[in-house]
Amino acid sequence: MGEQLKNKIMAKADIGLTPKQTEILAEMLEPLLADEFLLYLKTRNAHWNVEGPDFHTVHVYFEQLYTELENVVDEVAERLRKLGHYAPATMKQYLSLTHLSEQGDGKNDSLSYMKNLLADHDAIIVYLRECIVKIGNEVEFAYGTSDYLTTLMEQHETTAWMLRSHLK
Template sequence: MAKVSKNNAGAPRINIGISDKDRAAIAAELSKLLADSYTLYLMTHNFHWNVTGPLFNTLHTMFMTQYTEEWNALDSIAERIRALGHHAPGTYREYAKLSSIAEPTSVPDAMDMVRLLVKGNESVAKTARAAFEKADGANDQPSADLLTQRLDIHEKNAWMLRSLLE
């Protein structure tokens, strides 16, 4: 029977073909993505609750579609961090440190909400792209696949929101 390598806590060491150093670097980038994604989720949900004006129904519905998708993605990102052997950030304090998205300090008007969500989705896409480079460089296909999916969603959301501003 083959001997199983164990860590200091006695649990089997992770041996998935990605070095400890690369797993840590990818997990760090995914943690930034999780923080950006959670911040964008919260902003989108806030705007869903507080939007007013002639485009109320359109924006209320669009924001709900987007925040629901964003909420569901959070679990996949956090679980990938855990699969790489690291703890996923899960507090507002951690997210505030890691996120590249500035939260609004007041409730903006409807078109400013759209502008902020365009910027937020673009920020998440940039964060996902940086994480993709780490994952791809380490031959981490599951993380790369997750990141490709997130890029597709956030670039599409940014385009749809941007279209409302033209």
């Protein structure tokens, strides 16, 4: 977690977790927030710039995806606040925290965008699994965050399935 954010931890949230436990959770959620925001931005880019014979259908689908991701970004940030931490909220912070690549392959067709977005959804699914295991091993009683991450993982799995099915 960046030094700027460590110094901005809110008043202790008295929710049955120790400050150390909430810090472990925040250190997992901050990169997740960065990943979700970057994926949101990349999906917006796909929506704005897709071209080809399937333009309208894919344009509408990408809009559905970025709308869902917009809500996810807000929920992850709010989960950080519920734990007594501030959410990172600058591009500089996101780019330093994310597991994803900002770059695509430069093509504007639907298949290229879908392949790139699928890779990002898959990467987030892997990271979420790692977080859920870590919570189970290191952060006793963090049921709310664990449940939230499990539900979020299932949402990403559904989107990944849809993208993967379209690419076959």
